[in-house]
Amino acid sequence: MDDFNLIKVQQDCMGVLARLVRGLDGFDYDAVLALVTPDCVWRGQTDAVGIEAIRRRLEARPLAVKTLHLLGNFIVDIESAVSVSVQSCVSVYRFPADHDEPFTPVPPLATLGRLHDRLVLTAEGWKVARRELTILASQA
Numbered sequence: 001m002d003d004f005n006l007i008k009v010q011q012d013c014m015g016v017l018a019r020l021v022r023g024l025d026g027f028d029y030d031a032v033l034a035l036v037t038p039d040c041v042w043r044g045q046t047d048a049v050g051i052e053a054i055r056r057r058l059e060a061r062p063l064a065v066k067t068l069h070l071l072g073n074f075i076v077d078i079e080s081a082v083s084v085s086v087q088s089c090v091s092v093y094r095f096p097a098d099h100d101e102p103f104t105p106v107p108p109l110a111t112l113g114r115l116h117d118r119l120v121l122t123a124e125g126w127k128v129a130r131r132e133l134t135i136l137a138s139q140a
Contacts, residue, residue: 044133
């Protein structure tokens with residue numbers, strides 16, 4: 001794979017993960033599920049396998065709590081032309097959904113963790129086939 005295609009794959013995969021957490025933060029679960037494979041394995045505080053199980057897990061999230069997921073420190077490893085492994089760090093802030101004004105001071109960090117995602121190239125583009133969250137610290 002030449003440098004241009006390598007950078008494109010890396011950017012495409014990081015974009016998928018950014019859109020995924022944006023969907024989580026906006027309660028747009030259809031957008032989230034459009035970014036995962038039908039047999040996706042999602043591991044974290046609770047595990048889910050497959051689109052419907054992931055949907056149930058997402059829909060169990062409390063609507064009274066907004067989140068802001070911040071991703072960073074990406075390490076993208078190209079496994080093959082159709083498989084990529086991405087490691088990243090995630091910081092999650094939580095605040096009441098009915099609060100429209102900026103918080104002062106900023107709410108405390110709710111969760112700090114590491115993500116390990118495996119993405120595969122499908123006919124629709126890159127999708128998450130496996131997501132594992134390791135929580136390093138949590139307020140809850």
